[in-house]
Amino acid sequence: MNVYMRELACALAKYNVKVDIFTRWTNETAPQVVQLNPQVRVIHIKAGPVAPIHKNDLYQYLPIFTRNIDEFRCREAGQYDLIHSHYWLSGVAGMRLARLWDISHVTTFHTLARLKQLAHPNEPEPPLRLEMEQRLIQHVDRIIAPTVDERTELIRFCGATTSQVDVIPCGVDLDLFVPRDxxxxxxxxxxxxxxxxxxxxxxxxxxxxxxxxxxxxxxxxxxxxxxxxxxxxxxxxxxxxxxxxxxxxxxxxxxxxxxxxxxxxxxxxxxxxxxxxxxxxxxxxxxxxxxxxxxxxxxxxxxxxxxxxxxxxxxxxxxxxxxxxxxxxxxxxxxxxxxxxxxxxxxxxxxxxxFSWSSVARQVHDVYDAIIDEAECLVAQ
CATH class of the missing domain: 3.40.50.2000 (Glycogen Phosphorylase B;)
Structure with missing residues (x-):
């Protein structure tokens, strides 16, 4: 998922999209802002201990995480056109910020608890995650699924609407991943x-x-x-x-x-x-x-x-x-x-x-454009 976010953000920069990636601060020696390229920043946000925490313990820090993201935005007098969240925890944060900032929200789940449970019934998923993913599906403007099968499963098993889910695959760096002897x-x-x-x-x-x-x-x-x-x-x-x-x-x-x-x-x-x-x-x-x-x-x-x-x-x-x-x-x-x-x-x-990142970024950019256009039309009405 980290590879996906970094590569997508850098590929979107070629379409003149500015991207701020907000993530929890886990290393005291890391600067708050890391500039990946002129258009892309990684911004570390304090929420709980500045140290790695097991993913099952992160939910309790979401309120302070979202509050500190908003404070960072206010200090910079910044404005965002759209939120793209990744994984359910970030999706919950994105849902709150989208409401606060009155902007559209796109999410990519990467893995869905409901689908994992269907594939492996003997390993139950946390009820909180199941509930929050269901709430996300009900509230986000658009979901990006990596395959047609996942789109079908989102609609059939999770209640997503047909117009809500776009299919865009993940990408691969074809310049790095090449055959060697x-x-x-x-x-x-x-x-x-x-x-x-x-x-x-x-x-x-x-x-x-x-x-x-x-x-x-x-x-x-x-x-x-x-x-x-x-x-x-x-x-x-x-x-x-x-x-x-x-x-x-x-x-x-x-x-x-x-x-x-x-x-x-x-x-x-x-x-x-x-x-x-x-x-x-x-x-x-x-x-x-x-x-x-x-x-x-x-x-x-x-x-x-x-x-x-x-x-x-x-x-x-x-x-x-x-x-x-x-x-x-x-x-x-x-x-x-x-x-x-x-x-x-x-x-x-x-x-x-x-699956080149250039192709993936173009498709994601098209989704962003469509959502922003839809939001502007609603405001105009």
Whole structure:
């Protein structure tokens, strides 16, 4: 989500849009205002301790967060034409500020609790989040959904109106995410150049399914290396849990934990892999899948959510039911069929050119224009 906001803001700047990104101040050494480019600022707002806080504890600080945003605006004598909020917590803040400033409000949920719960009923979402997301849907002027499927789900399950939801995909930096030489990439990452590599990249949340990749790898005919990018290399309970599982499955000697890596390193890591595996219960879009395809690496993923829009089944990867056996079978098929693998690799990058940030920003800019025009027409009446 942070990548999305930064990249979208900088791409919108090319359309002469000025963007202020308000976020909670979490680091005492960070300046209050960071200028990303002449048109884009990140503004840190005090709300609670100037330190990281678990997302489940943030709601209590929303009133002071919104109040301090308004005070910052008043000090600068600034005026905004529109609010674009991201995630439900920011959406609640945006809802209050939109009412206070009498301007339109666009939101992008990125993940919706109701849809997560439908995908994984055994993991209930916080009632407060469910309630606030429902309230947001009732009050915002427009919702940007990354896929047609999410638009349909917003209307069918969450009560959004047909005119309220626009479909605009997330983007990928096609200048950064480019194919690298696979053997050279493996050498730099100290991976066996002769043994296939399966990659998982993302949060090590059980919802994302890194454990399913380990279970699938243990069932495969091919003894592939497994690279897991995410989490911390020390004191991380999710990493420890996966390490324990790898030992139980007797595959720990070929599982490599790299921890969370800087974004600039990810093209090298995607290029080192034969296949990127995305075994989530649900993905609104599937940014890791898009980045992987941009680097020429096929993807095997759960047949769910935005992944069905990103991956062309049988052409750039496979979409399978969320079951270790299905993943194992498709991964073995790819690794044992060189011609098929070469075809998918060759098709991968072209399949995601439509997700360039320039294209995404143009579509978002059009939505902003339409909403502002609608608001002006209402005032004129």
């Amino acid at each position: 696979q053997q050279q990439a493996r050498k730099l990452l100290y991976l066996d150049p002769q043994q296939p590599v399966l990659l998982f990249a993302g949060r090590l949340d059980p919802f994302k399914g890194p454990d399913l990749l380990l279970r699938a790898a243990a069932m495969m005919e091919e003894e592939a290396q497994i690279v897991i990018v995410g989490g911390k290399l020390s004191g991380d309970k999710d990493v420890k849990g996966l390490q324990t599982l790898a030992k139980e499955l007797k595959i720990s000697q070929r599982v490599h934990f790299l921890g969370a890596r800087p974004r600039q390193e990810m093209p090298l890591i995607y290029s080192a892999a034969h296949v990127t595996v995305v075994p989530s219960y649900h993905e609104s879009f599937g940014l890791a899948a898009v980045e992987s395809l941009a680097c020429g690496t096929p993807v095997v993923a759960t047949r769910a959510g935005g992944l069905m829009t990103v991956i062309q089944h049988g052409e750039t990867g496979y979409l399978v039911p969320r079951c270790a056996g299905f993943f194992a079978e498709r991964l073995d098929t790819l690794l044992h069929t060189p011609d098929l693998y070469a075809h998918m690799s060759a098709a991968a990058r072209d399949s995601v050119r439509r």
